[in-house]
Amino acid sequence: MYETVLVATDGSDPANRAVDAAVDIASTFDAALYAVSVVDTSRYGDSMLSGTERLVDDLRERADDVLEDVTTRADVDVTTELRQGRPHEEIGAYAESIDADLVVFGNRGLGAGGEIGSTAERVVRHVDRPSLTV
Structure with missing residues (x-):
């Protein structure tokens, strides 16, 4: 049923649940498992980031740690894949490039708020792949 499963993670609790679900699905269907984390610099604004790469380097390092955690937890x-840009666009582009049969992600990320986060909603609306939110 599934040959290629993509999990998007930012290290949040919902994303960690998504990782667990994606690992289970990949194991059950003997599918290839891919994990992506996106460094979203757009949330900080260009003026804050101009002239300094330190913040971006810190964000990339954290995303690398999150992806490393996925590899150690998975059986x-x-x-x-580490990407930089708008999360829903990068998740969608990566899903397309690997021809993902399923994209798994948390219903919200690191931000606080309502039932579904803005990135999760954008992925559901704009990524042309079957999606599972956890």
Whole structure:
């Protein structure tokens, strides 16, 4: 049923639940598992980031740690990808590039708020792949 499963993670609790679900699905269907984390610099604004790469480097380092955590938790091989940009666009582009049969992600990320986060909603609305929110 599934040959290629993509999990998007930012290290939040919902994303960690998504990782667990994606690992279970990949194991059950003997599917290839991919994990992506997106460094979203757009939330900080260009003026805050101009002239300094330190913040971006810190964000990339955190995303690398999040992806490393996925590989250590999974009982299957995981291909990881670190991207920079708007999360829903990068998740969608990566899902397309690997021809993902399923995209798994948390219903919200690191921000606080209502039932579904803005990135999760954008992925559901704009990514042309079957999606599972956890």
